Amino acid sequence: MPRLVMKFGGTSVATIDRIRNVARHVLRERKAGFDIAVVVSAMSGKTNELVGWCKEASPLYDPSEYDAVVASGEQVTAGLLALVLRDMGLPARSWQGWQVPIHTSDAHAAARIVSIDGKNLIEGFEARQEIAVITGFQGIHEPTQRITTLGRGGSDTSAVAVAAAIGAERCDIYTDVDGVYTTDPRVVPKAKRLDKIAFEEMLEMASLGAKVLQVRSVELAMLHKVKTFVRSSFDDPETPRPGTLICDEEDIVEQQVVTGIAFSRDEAQITLRRVSDHPGVAAAIFMPLAEANINVDMIIQVASADHATDITFTVPGTEFERAQQILYKAQSQIGFSNLQGTTDMVKVSAIGVGMRSHAGVAARAFKALSDKGINIRAITTSEIKFSILIEAAYTELAVRTLHTLYGLDQP
Amino acid sequence: MPRLVMKFGGTSVATIDRIRNVARHVLRERKAGFDIAVVVSAMSGKTNELVGWCKEASPLYDPSEYDAVVASGEQVTAGLLALVLRDMGLPARSWQGWQVPIHTSDAHAAARIVSIDGKNLIEGFEARQEIAVITGFQGIHEPTQRITTLGRGGSDTSAVAVAAAIGAERCDIYTDVDGVYTTDPRVVPKAKRLDKIAFEEMLEMASLGAKVLQVRSVELAMLHKVKTFVRSSFDDPETPRPGTLICDEEDIVEQQVVTGIAFSRDEAQITLRRVSDHPGVAAAIFMPLAEANINVDMIIQVASADHATDITFTVPGTEFERAQQILYKAQSQIGFSNLQGTTDMVKVSAIGVGMRSHAGVAARAFKALSDKGINIRAITTSEIKFSILIEAAYTELAVRTLHTLYGLDQP
Structure with missing residues (x-):
């Protein structure tokens, strides 16, 4: 049988x-x-x-x-x-x-x-x-x-x-x-x-x-x-x-460009200001967090003048306090001037294997969200999805906007 | 260690x-x-x-x-x-x-x-x-x-x-x-x-x-x-x-005749009247009960005239109904005239290894209980204990009487 x-x-x-x-x-x-x-x-x-x-x-x-x-x-x-x-x-x-x-x-x-x-x-x-x-x-x-x-x-x-x-x-x-x-x-x-x-x-x-x-x-x-x-x-x-x-x-005959919109609430964002821009600095930041089993997501590095850089990343809101403690303990090794943290962020993602063959899928989203006055704090993309980090207050508005934008409202 | x-x-x-x-x-x-x-x-x-x-x-x-x-x-x-x-x-x-x-x-x-x-x-x-x-x-x-x-x-x-x-x-x-x-x-x-x-x-x-x-x-x-x-x-x-x-x-130096008094509440008594007195009749009664996992205790047989006998025994009160059903089902094999049952009985027992070497221990109990007006419905004895079946209403009186009788009250 x-x-x-x-x-x-x-x-x-x-x-x-x-x-x-x-x-x-x-x-x-x-x-x-x-x-x-x-x-x-x-x-x-x-x-x-x-x-x-x-x-x-x-x-x-x-x-x-x-x-x-x-x-x-x-x-x-x-x-x-x-x-x-x-x-x-x-x-x-x-x-x-x-x-x-x-x-x-x-x-x-x-x-x-x-x-x-x-x-x-x-x-x-x-x-x-x-x-x-x-x-x-x-x-x-x-x-x-x-x-x-x-x-x-x-x-x-x-x-x-x-x-x-x-x-x-x-x-x-x-x-x-x-x-x-x-x-x-x-x-x-x-x-x-x-x-x-x-x-x-x-x-x-x-x-x-x-x-x-x-x-x-x-x-x-x-x-x-x-x-x-x-x-x-x-x-x-x-x-x-x-x-x-x-x-x-x-096995899926009618493939959409975007299949679904996911979101993950309770993200926290941490920015380290004026990190000295030398080899090994990323390891100095992220190794201690990894050892403490803290999941780091959405990393952005913005180079500034005079060999210093700002590094921003997200961690789960529940790990925010612990992550800060670990970073302050490692401050001398990392060499940042100050740490800024924000909780109450949300990550909204659009997913679809159709993105592989369609250009500009994410760009349309950035425009649509901007039209609604939603400020995008970070972006990551991969072959079949993109994610944006926004303030939690805009979660519903952003999700609905993307759901409509990619034709998912239609019966 | x-x-x-x-x-x-x-x-x-x-x-x-x-x-x-x-x-x-x-x-x-x-x-x-x-x-x-x-x-x-x-x-x-x-x-x-x-x-x-x-x-x-x-x-x-x-x-x-x-x-x-x-x-x-x-x-x-x-x-x-x-x-x-x-x-x-x-x-x-x-x-x-x-x-x-x-x-x-x-x-x-x-x-x-x-x-x-x-x-x-x-x-x-x-x-x-x-x-x-x-x-x-x-x-x-x-x-x-x-x-x-x-x-x-x-x-x-x-x-x-x-x-x-x-x-x-x-x-x-x-x-x-x-x-x-x-x-x-x-x-x-x-x-x-x-x-x-x-x-x-x-x-x-x-x-x-x-x-x-x-x-x-x-x-x-x-x-x-x-x-x-x-x-x-x-x-x-x-x-x-x-x-x-x-x-x-x-390992016990000062051995009492009676060490303790135990009692088991919620016993039920079943009497089968005018059971035909032939070989195999006990098996006809007790085998079906054993097969149904009903624990039979305190069996008494009283011979009467004309090849008939009365058989009395106890079962746990919780099994009383089931035991009756089984016995009625086997009535033709057993050959009893009628079945009488009583619940709310209690078994009171006196225990002590000293009984082995002391005669008349149980006899003293029968007298003491009778003096208090307690009617003994059944008795079983072994080398180191005896048990009596009485109406549950007399439980406390009987236990206290035996406890005093055998000197267990003394400090």
């Missing part, structure tokens, strides 16, 4: 009633003739509760014990869904990460999947027609035999990796929205659900602020060519909508 | 503050020079929550999935205690049943420990001076690689079994009481804490209604000669009281 992976997030399994609803989705696909692996998250709220206890127990908590605690959430959901499926007369069993096994690196709390042995799951399909219910978000580090977790949103990655391991025909990611939109419908009511989006575009969308899928899961889907659908778990299980297919660029 | 097992139940780990208190008990013993394995239960209330979800998911739940769900409770506590210990600067790591490994039978939800491999724990002691924090109540069935649980109260058994496996000098069971009492202090305010109690006596006490320890844990302690203390987790960790030592009979 062809194989299918179905992934359900925390809100989709938040109560036993919702877990029953999940089981009905599984039943439908079973009747359609699939062998099924279901990947589940913890009941919504549970992971936060467990993380809260860990922090209360130890503010600088040991990540391997954190993983042992936090991984229990998915264990509960997997067992409960297996119980519900069995109660409906479907053979099913739960699998924890270490039972599958899902091998990961030892980077506790942020582990990467190294390999998945699909043998046990496939044996369950073939020998017992058994639905496999797998704990998302976690695995085992083989040498230490300790439980690891993949970091927030890791269940998407688990699902795609399982799909690759068992050679699934597709991987359906069920969420609380019915697909991937041209932009956030809460900001642009005219936002439209996309029928298809290219892997590369989805990767940029996820990286640039669209929260629908974890970035790593899209990377894996792209790498292993896993046909992945994003769809709603709240649809009637009898008559579900198809959702959005994430697929190869070639 | 000598080794010590410390076990903490659900109320002792119910909050992070209480877990910190547990850690202080561990620190004290560490300073006293022990290598330590701590066995923990789930935070109090958690197991009930998980069991509730299982029943909601599937009224006739599959026990292997039930185990996968319910075992998560101890996993959380073990990780949290390891975090707290590490936060205090003590090397510690959590061990789940399958990681130790604790091998069990495959009787899910009521598994028996088959063997424990102490090698990993001992390596942690010797190579890394590491405190082992172990999930109680659970293990792994090796051939299926599935998680099993030992049934309610199973953490006591885990603790004693770990103590045997690592050759611990003693096993301290921390509870919400400060030891084993001559009887329940809520019923008899004059009840006294025992300094020592023999394994055999503790086994009877636990079997006959005293809830301080799980029966199986006492069996294991007796079998492996594990010196086991029952003591309070709510004592000041700096100045704890010693609690009650469960030990060999020979």
